[in-house]
Amino acid sequence: xxxxxxxxxxxxxxxxxxxxxxxxxxxxxxxxxxxxxxxxxxxxxxxxxxxxxxxxxxxxxxxxxxxxxxxxxxxxxxxxxxxxxxxxxxxxxxxxxxxxxxxxxxxxxxxxxxxxxxxxxxxxxxxxxxxxxxxxxxxxxxxxxxxxxxxxxxxxxxxxxxxxxxxxxxxxxxxxxxxxxxxxxxxxxxxxxxxxxxxxxxxxxxxxxxxxxxxxxxxxxxxxxxxxxxxxxxxxxxxxxxxxxxxxxxxxxxxxxxxxxxxxxxxxxxxxxxxxxxxxxxxxxxxxxxxxxxxxxxxxxxxxxxxxxxxxxxxxxxxxxxxxxxxxxxxxxxxxxxxxxxxxxxxxxxxxxxxxxxxxxxxxxxxxxxxxxxxxxxxxxxxxxxxxxxxxxxxxxxxxxxxxxxxxxxxxxxxxxxxx
Amino acid sequence: xxxxxxxxxxxxxxxxxxxxxxxxxxxxxxxxxxxxxxxxxxxxxxxxxxxxxxxxxxxxxxxxxxxxxxxxxxxxxxxxxxxxxxxxxxxxxxxxxxxxxxxxxxxxxxxxxxxxxxxxxxxxxxxxxxxxxxxxxxxxxxxxxxxxxxxxxxxxxxxxxxxxxxxxxxxxxxxxxxxxxxxxxxxxxxxxxxxxxxxxxxxxxxxxxxxxxxxxxxxxxxxxxxxxxxxxxxxxxxxxxxxxxxxxxxxxxxxxxxxxxxxxxxxxxxxxxxxxxxxxxxxxxxxxxxxxxxxxxxxxxxxxxxxxxxxxxxxxxxxxxxxxxxxxxxxxxxxxxxxxxxxxxxxxxxxxxxxxxxxxxxxxxxxxxxxxxxxxxxxxxxxxxxxxxxxxxxxxxxxxxxxxxxxxxxxxxxxxxxxx
Numbered sequence: 001x002x003x004x005x006x007x008x009x010x011x012x013x014x015x016x017x018x019x020x021x022x023x024x025x026x027x028x029x030x031x032x033x034x035x036x037x038x039x040x041x042x043x044x045x046x047x048x049x050x051x052x053x054x055x056x057x058x059x060x061x062x063x064x065x066x067x068x069x070x071x072x073x074x075x076x077x078x079x080x081x082x083x084x085x086x087x088x089x090x091x092x093x094x095x096x097x098x099x100x101x102x103x104x105x106x107x108x109x110x111x112x113x114x115x116x117x118x119x120x121x122x123x124x125x126x127x128x129x130x131x132x133x134x135x136x137x138x139x140x141x142x143x144x145x146x147x148x149x150x151x152x153x154x155x156x157x158x159x160x161x162x163x164x165x166x167x168x169x170x171x172x173x174x175x176x177x178x179x180x181x182x183x184x185x186x187x188x189x190x191x192x193x194x195x196x197x198x199x200x201x202x203x204x205x206x207x208x209x210x211x212x213x214x215x216x217x218x219x220x221x222x223x224x225x226x227x228x229x230x231x232x233x234x235x236x237x238x239x240x241x242x243x244x245x246x247x248x249x250x251x252x253x254x255x256x257x258x259x260x261x262x263x264x265x266x267x268x269x270x271x272x273x274x275x276x277x278x279x280x281x282x283x284x285x286x287x288x289x290x291x292x293x294x295x296x297x298x299x300x301x302x303x304x305x306x307x308x309x310x311x312x313x314x315x316x317x318x319x320x321x322x323x324x325x326x327x328x329x330x331x332x333x334x335x336x337x338x339x340x341x342x343x344x345x346x347x348x349x350x351x352x353x354x355x356x357x358x359x360x361x362x363x364x365x366x367x368x369x370x371x372x373x374x375x376x377x378x379x380x381x382x383x384x385x386x387x388x389x390x391x392x393x394x395x396x397x398x399x400x401x402x403x404x405x406x407x408x409x410x411x412x413x414x415x416x417x418x419x420x
Numbered sequence: 421x422x423x424x425x426x427x428x429x430x431x432x433x434x435x436x437x438x439x440x441x442x443x444x445x446x447x448x449x450x451x452x453x454x455x456x457x458x459x460x461x462x463x464x465x466x467x468x469x470x471x472x473x474x475x476x477x478x479x480x481x482x483x484x485x486x487x488x489x490x491x492x493x494x495x496x497x498x499x500x501x502x503x504x505x506x507x508x509x510x511x512x513x514x515x516x517x518x519x520x521x522x523x524x525x526x527x528x529x530x531x532x533x534x535x536x537x538x539x540x541x542x543x544x545x546x547x548x549x550x551x552x553x554x555x556x557x558x559x560x561x562x563x564x565x566x567x568x569x570x571x572x573x574x575x576x577x578x579x580x581x582x583x584x585x586x587x588x589x590x591x592x593x594x595x596x597x598x599x600x601x602x603x604x605x606x607x608x609x610x611x612x613x614x615x616x617x618x619x620x621x622x623x624x625x626x627x628x629x630x631x632x633x634x635x636x637x638x639x640x641x642x643x644x645x646x647x648x649x650x651x652x653x654x655x656x657x658x659x660x661x662x663x664x665x666x667x668x669x670x671x672x673x674x675x676x677x678x679x680x681x682x683x684x685x686x687x688x689x690x691x692x693x694x695x696x697x698x699x700x701x702x703x704x705x706x707x708x709x710x711x712x713x714x715x716x717x718x719x720x721x722x723x724x725x726x727x728x729x730x731x732x733x734x735x736x737x738x739x740x741x742x743x744x745x746x747x748x749x750x751x752x753x754x755x756x757x758x759x760x761x762x763x764x765x766x767x768x769x770x771x772x773x774x775x776x777x778x779x780x781x782x783x784x785x786x787x788x789x790x791x792x793x794x795x796x797x798x799x800x801x802x803x804x805x806x807x808x809x810x811x812x813x814x815x816x817x818x819x820x821x822x823x824x825x826x827x828x829x830x831x832x833x834x835x836x837x838x839x840x
Contacts, residue, residue: 012632028436028437074615110610133810225431305723311722312766390576
């Protein structure tokens, strides 16, 4: 099986100024068409580090994909180092030059300067991959049967090249493995209990199929991966095993697709032709942003009232001032009133609400940092839950969001008996 | 200077199911106290790959930090592989065992099973780092003068160990370099023009200080990094150079701190004792979530109306139905009315608004995917802008958010003349 190494170049990755989302995306796309990424390496903008990485990764993989260091400024040194590694001079590529001129004169309306024209220079021995979304061209090299591709680090430029050029080229040159995944999401059960529960299933798996546990936000994703040179009847075997796995974990099953919780809820609502809204205090729009991140969410999501300030809770959500005075903004009564208020104001079938103290400051003895009340329901009934979150502000926000969405999912599937 | 390699272990990183945020965080923390991460490597859950990575990275670095593969399930093999690498057996650590029992009986209230108890087993030759946030202990090894630390991949567990144990230990063992950064953010200028503009400055920099260009969301961050064995008078030299750089780019300067735009706006508003709100259609809560991600944002952010549906635009923001009928929801008139409506409904000094088509679907010939109108202003005046975004839904959302926040920043600093 062909192995791929991804090398990302840039000091910003090594001092933590930037999170590398490129290589996850690349790995995902490659995996879908049967290539396996075996290593991902991040190094700084240093000549020796880059040369050594090219040498070492090509000893371990047939395909080496490189991103970063192709900008027009002095800290971008990938291009001269590639020239040194492949013993070839820099030459101007006419098509890339046209592209640079076009972008500056027609799209950016910015003065075109000498430094930009240098973007059109490429190592003479490479095959140029034109950049339809930016100025820096991609470069493809072959050396001793190994393929090297260098692409810009700007995510949407790299993505355009991968989709339009690099992946089709790799498919034409290499025979791929048959890789297939089946993923399901569980909630309300720990990784260890789950593992014990399906131990018999796991130990009976054929070596061609691997089971992985991916815990996150208090939920556990289970993934079956088939990896084999030819599919044959294996895909239906995988389906059978996945059906068996689903049956075994049915009491905790959230969805049998590799989709996030917000998308699973979207599917439920579309099926029922129903709508929802959010009323958010502590999550401050995070839950609404999760929901609207799903294309097509306008079919079931009408909007939100982000009531960060208590005045907004009173004026727009109709929370009783006495409740805020007596129970406080972080209370079961408040989130109940927020759900009712959002359904009334936004005219939806369901709403969710959050109110809490996510930190780092703002806690009291009675309500310490991490205290969050959540609610989900319709105009008649609702479910509520108190959370004690123990992490930093961002993770507390994510956990509150995941929990309130799961509360809504539970409510939609089995609303409590009226008056119960 | 001591070099650090970070190894992250897990197939989920190589198939792109999970984005690695751990190593960026680790690098950032280490960097702040004077350690330099020279390589970051991600590999799968395979015995040979792990053994080879330990061998190779320890040939390149004095400190090897490892995360992942410590869970209680069969796909987690880091612990037995560490035993093999360091020629040592697994033994039970009593303190870790107490911790596991405590978590299950007192915090999770879940049945404690054999598999969980195994979490308390560690290689005999390691120094155990207790996990105050989870069940899997960390492990510290020394071999031929090199330090190896293995930690869980769960971000908040790893963060606790790094902060409380690993970084203090490394500081006590190694002399660190003096590393200091100064970062500023510019908007409205391209990377190349900026580089030409400060070419003289850049070429006169001493070798101890490096300049980096970090373009993102149509803005460019400039970072000066001092990296030297002893500070001496270098820190004041760095300050002088940074002051010079700021003066040279003053016309495009957004902030001279390494903080995001939303935090720079927060500081402006706190200084003026003023408040803001958002009225979001296409960004669906993303802008509000950015703002409330900043601790202390309740001092200036009152809330939002997320008006995904046109009914919400009419009912809660008071957008004239005729404007929606005639100009459409994606129009300058609509975002102007949304700003006014949000200021009225939420009682703030300023508001921003977004309405557009972020894709992949929903475009028309007249208003193709990527058409977004944004506005920012107060009760009297406002700035508006039409954007043509060319990327995927997520990046279009991010760009719309960055642009509308920058529009607000410009408005706060220099509101247009009344009636102008």
